[in-house]
Amino acid sequence: MLQSQLFTKTRREAPKDEFAESAKLLIRGGFIHKEMAGVYDYLPLGLKVLKKIEDIVREEMNAIGGQEILMTTLQGAEIWKKTGRWDDKKVDNWFKTTLKSGNEIGIANTHEEPITAMLAQFVDSYRDLPLYVYQFQTKFRNELRAKSGIMRTREFIMKDLYSFSRSEQEFAKFYNKAAEAYEKIFNRVGIGHLTFRTLATGGSFSAISDEFQTITESGEDIIYVNREKRISVNKEFLESKLPGLDRLGLDKMDRSKLEEVRSVEVGNIFPLGTEFSEKLGLTFTDPEGQKKPVIMGSYGIGLGRLLGAIAEVHHDEKGIIWPRSVAPFDVHLVALDANDTAVSKEAKNTYQALQAAGITVLFDDRDLSAGAKFADGDLLGMPLRLVISRRSLARWQIELKKRDAATSEYISTKALIPEVLRAFA
């Protein structure tokens, strides 16, 4: 893409009402735009990152047998009354609205109730199970405060998968498979090394759940980790005196070997048992002809929060440093002395050659100073910067700098593609 055509512009100053470093940089770079506290638009560069994250999550959900659907935001009250979660005292962050008929309806807080009710129409027999169904759909939460930028918002796209199993054994097997898929996802988006499967309390449906927590100063949670042994438990669980620490060997471990760190929850998986299936009539007939409630599990990843966590982990004082897997573009191509015919011609050729090789490029073709272009490049954070200038061309060279490297190197214009591929390797 030509940067001259991109409608967003970078800002020097971060808005004063943002506290998380990721939100400051994402707004300064024009990745996101704040509509109100906890409500953010995705602008072209931000949406590209979001879609790349979505594609990675989708691939891993399909790999474990997930079937993708898209449920609705507007939800009838009846099914929520059946599970007792319509009451604002039970779910304290509902957004609700009213039909012309006067009936109150819900603005998707989550989707356990509608997906359970929907599946009850399709599931009859043990032959119909197990099933794994997921979606990317927006959730709305009426948060009292929303201060963590895009890491805790009132409106966010979530990948939510639900598992439907016939036995505890079948459920447990998938639960672990899902946990492994989550680890793959966090590795692929570049935060695996700082993300820990963390023992947590399970809320109303189960004693234990698993959170995936990424260590970052701006996180709202506190976890106790042993980085080497990759053991992690959240503060709440540790203080709860609940059984389960033996699962991690923590019952025998010297707690002083655990480090207390702040973290952000980038994913969670938890057993739902038969809580929803019993109340909403999702049953199956087993081979002996007996009717049984389906055993459910829930598996969530907030895409915007994950994007924020990636920016928290991968930035320096100059801007973001996107991992290539989620970068808006692979290469930031910068033409200096852009009015020089030779430079302009070589830059255009380079732009085309890179794209022809399947490498995505943001081409800074604007008439600006080198300083302004480099500052934008560092802020926007493409993994690789290529600079073409009068000086470099005099030696038939292009300057190549990795965003996370301190120094640059010069490559021959003739060896462009192999050198770029080498830099990514």
Next chain:
Amino acid sequence: MLQSQLFTKTRREAPKDEFAESAKLLIRGGFIHKEMAGVYDYLPLGLKVLKKIEDIVREEMNAIGGQEILMTTLQGAEIWKKTGRWDDKKVDNWFKTTLKSGNEIGIANTHEEPITAMLAQFVDSYRDLPLYVYQFQTKFRNELRAKSGIMRTREFIMKDLYSFSRSEQEFAKFYNKAAEAYEKIFNRVGIGHLTFRTLATGGSFSAISDEFQTITESGEDIIYVNREKRISVNKEFLESKLPGLDRLGLDKMDRSKLEEVRSVEVGNIFPLGTEFSEKLGLTFTDPEGQKKPVIMGSYGIGLGRLLGAIAEVHHDEKGIIWPRSVAPFDVHLVALDANDTAVSKEAKNTYQALQAAGITVLFDDRDLSAGAKFADGDLLGMPLRLVISRRSLARWQIELKKRDAATSEYISTKALIPEVLRAFA
């Protein structure tokens, strides 16, 4: 995909509260699921169609210079008060809700106001224009009645593009380019022959607008068309006595040569003038240093309505007949006598060979009667059906039937891929 793993099942009977043929077939086929009147989930097969439509629309919007973003559902009231559209008397189908703070907010009815306010932060100079920005985002409309299945809903994904131009000339040029892109889209999804660019009234912002109307019995609109000359005007405009009929040559035409037909509006484009830019401060400085309001246009396509219109145009009494461009799968592979080892082996080989050739396949591997499988195949409407049975295999053949053909033919198992490609040609 293996049909035995698909969680949806077909239904023999359509729900009694659905009137449009498309909604009946889409529900019977398990493409969609009704949450409440005018509110539908997309199930796996329906979501595949929706995504294919989305991809086609995205390609054509990118081709005319569109930059994709994603705005929010929750919207602050302030910007709407500035344009006077917050008042329920002005916009009579708002859904609204309330923040914990007590402030009322809107549930995206449309996005003119927020996109204009957002762009005001980025646009300063004539050098920043023109701009074309679009999104796929859900709109919510508090419809009193919702009776046309997925063709008029309370919640629907819309592609909305907005143009931002410096002069009327620049605007008019893009407006026509967008109209051409729309015609490409409707051709690509298979309803071009029945879809007419239709002269219409422009609402509050302009005297004239253009609707894209698809002729179908279940449509809510009435248009007057000359199919041969591809001239179309909607009833409301014809009765309005507004000037503009000369644009179509209709001022001189014998009206008896126009056919009155029912239709559904699958897209619309309309000039917004400076209505929003003036009220929300979206201005630019021209080369002479003068501040001017940006000239805007709006370009919408409802994806669900388009999906419904395709199903309205392409079906028979047995089910849907998807055009290949939007079909969930290219081929429906049916194994009869599935317990026969030779049949089962050949079917699996065929399934793999087709996929290796880039042809997507729904493989009916279920243990059901031929009649049940064929009925499902006709209802689900993949463009091509391949049947492997003991009888066909005895002659080393596969039965090939196009969904829209009356008869089938036999192809050699050896010539599978070329024969399938020929059938699609």
